[in-house]
Amino acid sequence: MLVKALRLRHFRNLSSIDLKPHPRFNIFSGANGQGKTNLLEALYLLSAVKSFRPQTNAELIEFDQSQASLEAHVERGGQERIVKIEIGERGKKVYLNNNKVKQLSSFFGTLNVVMFGPEDISLMKGSPSNRRRFIDRAIFNAQPAYATESMHYDEVLKQRNALLKGPHNSDRKLLAVYDEQLIQYGASIVQRRYNYLQEFKPTFEKTFQDIFDASFEAELTYELGWHSGPLNDPDAVLSDRIKIEQLLADALERTSGEERDRGHTLVGPHRDDLGATLNGRELKAFASQGQHRAFVLAMKIAEISHLEERYNFAPILLLDDVSSELDRDRNRYLFDFLCDRMEGQVFITTTHRDYILLDHDLAVFHVKHGEIEAQDPETDAFATPHSPQTYSQPLENSSSAKQEE
Amino acid sequence: MKTADPITDLINNLSKLPGIGERTASRLAFFILNQPEELAKNLAESLTNVKDKIGLCKRCCNLTEGDYCSICMNVKRDRDKICVVESAPDLRAIENTGEFRGTYHVLHGLISPLEGIGPDDLRIAELLRRLQGAQEDEPPEIAEDITEVILATSPSVDGEATSLYLTRLLKPMGIKVSRIASGVPIGSDLEYTDRMTLSRALLERREL
Numbered sequence: 001m002l003v004k005a006l007r008l009r010h011f012r013n014l015s016s017i018d019l020k021p022h023p024r025f026n027i028f029s030g031a032n033g034q035g036k037t038n039l040l041e042a043l044y045l046l047s048a049v050k051s052f053r054p055q056t057n058a059e060l061i062e063f064d065q066s067q068a069s070l071e072a073h074v075e076r077g078g079q080e081r082i083v084k085i086e087i088g089e090r091g092k093k094v095y096l097n098n099n100k101v102k103q104l105s106s107f108f109g110t111l112n113v114v115m116f117g118p119e120d121i122s123l124m125k126g127s128p129s130n131r132r133r134f135i136d137r138a139i140f141n142a143q144p145a146y147a148t149e150s151m152h153y154d155e156v157l158k159q160r161n162a163l164l165k166g167p168h169n170s171d172r173k174l175l176a177v178y179d180e181q182l183i184q185y186g187a188s189i190v191q192r193r194y195n196y197l198q199e200f201k202p203t204f205e206k207t208f209q210d211i212f213d214a215s216f217e218a219e220l221t222y223e224l225g226w227h228s229g230p231l232n233d234p235d236a237v238l239s240d241r242i243k244i245e246q247l248l249a250d251a252l253e254r255t256s257g258e259e260r261d262r263g264h265t266l267v268g269p270h271r272d273d274l275g276a277t278l279n280g281r282e283l284k285a286f287a288s289q290g291q292h293r294a295f296v297l298a299m300k301i302a303e304i305s306h307l308e309e310r311y312n313f314a315p316i317l318l319l320d321d322v323s324s325e326l327d328r329d330r331n332r333y334l335f336d337f338l339c340d341r342m343e344g345q346v347f348i349t350t351t352h353r354d355y356i357l358l359d360h361d362l363a364v365f366h367v368k369h370g371e372i373e374a375q376d377p378e379t380d381a382f383a384t385p386h387s388p389q390t391y392s393q394p395l396e397n398s399s400s401a402k403q404e405e
Numbered sequence: 406m407k408t409a410d411p412i413t414d415l416i417n418n419l420s421k422l423p424g425i426g427e428r429t430a431s432r433l434a435f436f437i438l439n440q441p442e443e444l445a446k447n448l449a450e451s452l453t454n455v456k457d458k459i460g461l462c463k464r465c466c467n468l469t470e471g472d473y474c475s476i477c478m479n480v481k482r483d484r485d486k487i488c489v490v491e492s493a494p495d496l497r498a499i500e501n502t503g504e505f506r507g508t509y510h511v512l513h514g515l516i517s518p519l520e521g522i523g524p525d526d527l528r529i530a531e532l533l534r535r536l537q538g539a540q541e542d543e544p545p546e547i548a549e550d551i552t553e554v555i556l557a558t559s560p561s562v563d564g565e566a567t568s569l570y571l572t573r574l575l576k577p578m579g580i581k582v583s584r585i586a587s588g589v590p591i592g593s594d595l596e597y598t599d600r601m602t603l604s605r606a607l608l609e610r611r612e613l
Contacts, residue, residue, distance in 0.1 A: 106599040145600035155562040163518035174516070174524060177569045181562070 001112060001313055002345055003043065004080065005073040010062035011087075012038040013370035021345065022363035025338070027356050028349045030367035036349035039372070040115065040318045042070050043347060046083050047113040047316075048140070049094060049104060058089050074111045076313070083110050109144030112313070116300045117320035123296045124283055128225065128273035135274060138303050139196045142311055146192060153185040157265055165263040179252050182268055187244040189269040194222050194238040197274075199310060204302035211301075211333050212294040217279055220299075225271030226251050290327060297330055301337055304344075314344025323355035332357060412438070464535060464543070466511045466528040468493050476500070476508055477547055483507040484549035489532065489571065490557050491515055491564065499557060508549070510535065515563040516570060524570060532571075536578060553581040560587045560605075 008017040013035045028036045044052050051060070061068045071084040084095040094101040101107045114137075123130055139146045160178040168174055201220060208218040222238060224231070227247060237243045251267040252259075259266050276283035278291060287295070308314050317338075323331050335357040338346060350356055353364070364375040412434055420430035437445055461467070462474035465487075469475070476482060486507030490496045496509050512527045534540070536551055554575055558564035568584055575582050588606035589598050598606075 103599040103601070105601045106597070109600075145604055148599075148601040152562055156566075159518050159562065159566065162521075166518050166521065166523075168518065168523040171523065173573060174518075174570060176573065177516075177566050178518075180569055181566060 001316060002075040003072050003111070003316060004075055006043070007069075007071040008039075008042050009069045010065040011042055011068040011070055012060060012062060014038050014042070014372075015062050015065075015370055017372055019365075019372060021347070022361070023345055025358050025362035026345070026347045027353065027358070027362060027364045028347070028367050028372070029351070029353045029364065030349075031351060034367045035370045035372075036367045037117075037320055038370075039367070040117075040320050040347055040349060043072070043111075043316065043318060044113055044115055045085060046070055046072050047111040048137075049085065049092065049107070052115055052117070057087050057091065060087050061089065072111065076110070081110055083107070105145060105148040108140070108147050112141045112307070112315040113318055114141065114300065114304055114307075114315045115318045115320065116322050117318075118322065118325050120296055120300065121293060121322075121325045123299070124276050124287075124292055128271075131274040132270075132272065134299065135193050135196060138200070138306075139192055141303075141307060141315055142196070143192070149185065149188060149192070153182075153189055153269070156181045156185055157268065157270060161264045164259055164265065169260050169263075175256075179249070182252070182265065183245050183248045186248055186268040187241055190222075190224070190238065190244050190248075190272065191241050193269065193272070197222050198239075200302060200306050203305050203309070204298055207302045207305065208294065208298035211298050211330065212291065216291075218283075218295060218298065219277045219280075221275040221277075223273045223275045225273055226255075226267040228254075290330075293326060293330060297326065297334060301334075304342060308343070314342060317342070317344060317346045319346065319348045321349050321351065323350060324352070331355070461511075461528075464531075464547075465509050466513060466531055467496060467509060468511075473544075473547070480546060481506075484547075485552045486555060487532075487535070487551055487553075488555045488557050491559065491567075495557065495559075507555075512558075512567070515558060515561075515567045517563050517566075527567075529571070529574070533574070536575070536580065551580065553583065555583050555585065557585045 002023055003021050006017065006019045006021060008014045011017075017039070028039060030036055041051055041053070045060075066088065068087040069084065070087075071082065074081050074083055082095075082097050084098070086093040086095075094104065094107050096107055096110060120134075123134060136146070136150060140150075156178060160182055163169060163171075163175060163178055197220060204220060205218055209216060212218075221234070224247075228251075231237050237247065248267060255266045276295065278287055278295070281287075283292070283295060304315060304317060322334070326334065339358065348356055349367075366373045366375050415434045415437070416427065416430045419425055419433050420427050422430075425433070437448070458470055459468050460470075462469045462477055463472050464477045465474060467474040467476065471478075483506045486505075487510050488499060488505055488507060489510045489512060490499065491512055491514065493511055496511055499505055499509075510528070510532050512529065512532075514522055514527050516522055516524060516527065535549070536554075554571070556568040556571055558568045572582050572584075586609060587602070588609065589595065589602065595603070
């Protein structure tokens, strides 16, 4: 998977960007607040339509402008596609090959990105919602249909919560309908997350030992946040759809009174979490700062390796100022992995070029006041010559030429 | 609403229509203003007529001018099947296929607790009354004996919830309840079918 060209108009502080990225490493250096993260956010949006930081549509549009547009030419398996998002204050319009996309599920999967930013460093310390987002994003990259499934679950959850709060909350027949939907969609989400974790675990465990120490065993488990007490035989239950449904049904039965009192849904995968241990001890309580970071780094790297091994494609990797958060050895490991064991395209932002331990197959761009300038390789003391280029021709030409073919 | 300026008033009212923003509303308002008086008079009359004369069919809640709609009055329709739809436009869509010879029942909405719409806000009571047999004041030539109810609400979360609710209500009454199938659109390319539809179609495949 390759972003061959990127074109942004009035997106945050990036008012006009035409970029032809390098197929391997793209380094964006510049001081804070110049627009580096905005560039990564644009790529993320083109993949997931939602951003990784919470915001309103208006915040995504450059000040004094009414619309932002993002467009990328993406190559995958020899096929080139054009993904485009127009953001107005009222909403987003999504285009695939210049046709408006009516159902997002047909758009998802065209561009896959894995993001690793400073906020991810505290992934295992923060709230469970961050870990749910991690695993949901990872499944979404592997199986795009999952996005629609989890959207449906969210919808059912909203309706059910409204019902529990509202005047109909004693209508047992109606509640039974939403129970049934919650069980159906919920069980499918639990099962997908569990299955993903099972596939992902071996890669993750090995990566952690590589990064940290071969004598350490890191383990990730799926934890039900609504089940009273631990499961007797979690693997037997979580791999069986019917058993998960039964578990959900029992829990709904048990909490029905409390749910009505509190006015929201207490049972379902929206309350689940990933448990983490290191040599059998709970990570949250016992691990050092360095172990935490190695753990998260291993999760991200395993996510990429897993996609490469099992689904045979390399996602686009977005690294937002990560090097400043990692110690020297971990930073070294990250870049060795990127150079030697991963094939895909990488976008890296940094305040200090010398944090980035790369010296070939790269293009360096300088970001200042929302403008991006390709840096002459001669002046990049760390790099061997390569000719990065900004886009001089407007993108329309290339896309209309494509249509005539 | 009280306002001193009739043009602004018209623009405000027009922009309440679906798909019409303030700019289109203003264009429409000035268009009407510049046309012969006849247009405005006819338009106003049509608007009042539609509210005055169109009511709900006493049986199926379809829109009609009389007591009963033309489908319910048609003696050639099958009297043993009811197709339950969300709205009058949905009814029209199914009717246009020409495949269905039974009668309809229009719910006028879907259950959605978020929007404060519960089962009592839909025409479900009317449906249940229908299934219990003939009403006293009904013309005998349109008497019905329902054995099957087809649920044709859309395959959205709300449509599914409504159809689940009706299933739970109707099944215990000994009536056959079926749900319209969902799958790959005819004449389309599998390659371009969205994934949710495709996985649903696979799940609900049938033996040949």
